Amino acid sequence: MLTLSIWMGAIITLCCFSFLFKDNPFYRFAEHLFVGVSAGYYFSAISFHQVLKPNLLAKLFPASFGSGQEALAAPELWLIVPTILGILMLFRLSQELAWVSRFTVAFVMGVTTGLTIVLSTHQFLIPQIKKAIVPLFLKGQYIASFSNWVLVIGSIACLFYFFFSTEHRGPIYGTVSRVGIWYLMISFGAAFGATVMGRISLLIGRFQFLLQDWLKLI
Numbered sequence: 001m002l003t004l005s006i007w008m009g010a011i012i013t014l015c016c017f018s019f020l021f022k023d024n025p026f027y028r029f030a031e032h033l034f035v036g037v038s039a040g041y042y043f044s045a046i047s048f049h050q051v052l053k054p055n056l057l058a059k060l061f062p063a064s065f066g067s068g069q070e071a072l073a074a075p076e077l078w079l080i081v082p083t084i085l086g087i088l089m090l091f092r093l094s095q096e097l098a099w100v101s102r103f104t105v106a107f108v109m110g111v112t113t114g115l116t117i118v119l120s121t122h123q124f125l126i127p128q129i130k131k132a133i134v135p136l137f138l139k140g141q142y143i144a145s146f147s148n149w150v151l152v153i154g155s156i157a158c159l160f161y162f163f164f165s166t167e168h169r170g171p172i173y174g175t176v177s178r179v180g181i182w183y184l185m186i187s188f189g190a191a192f193g194a195t196v197m198g199r200i201s202l203l204i205g206r207f208q209f210l211l212q213d214w215l216k217l218i
Contacts, residue, residue: 009213154183
């Protein structure tokens with residue numbers, strides 16, 4: 001069984017690598033297989049057993065789906081409301097009745113937007129503002145002072161770049177917004193570099209699998 005799984009993994013890996021030559025049926029087979037298996041695993045193992053069953057069925061029908069103390073608890077009938085909203089989303093499968101799902105989409109978008117604004121303000125905006133308020137001169141700590149200057153200048157320059165009420169021209173708006181572009185490009189480059197390094201680590205893992213587990217060369 002282990003040998004069969006190694007050979008299957010090696011064949012699928014080679015099918016994925018075949019895309020380096022050009023798009024071909026082997027790559028499309030591996031792509032469709034990956035999407036199908038991922039979707040099946042997500043809906044069966046994750047969506048049902050980790051989300052739908054413990055958060056809805058076990059609370060709405062504790063005697064049938066609950067375990068331990070949950071089976072003795074009283075049903076939480078208020079969960080009928082999100083159940084109905086979830087069922088309404090299934091109407092998107094019909095072209096004639098797809099408009100029914102808009103009630104669920106509108107409700108979810110409204111609630112999510114309100115919660116996200118509050119959550120993002122407390123978790124991202126306010127902490128970022130606090131971190132940007134730093135002393136520019138630290139006695140005897142030249143590197144820390146330079147770092148604080150870079151942080152403050154970058155924060156102000158990026159805010160100037162995203163201020164669209166005034167055209168980015170002139171010695172103030174044009175220059176400062178251009179500095180903000182440099183900061184953004186550096187941050188995007190660092191993020192892209194980290195993404196590339198993560199993909200390279202996955203590639204190394206695949207090569208190790210092929211050369212060590214499959215071909216037994218190392």
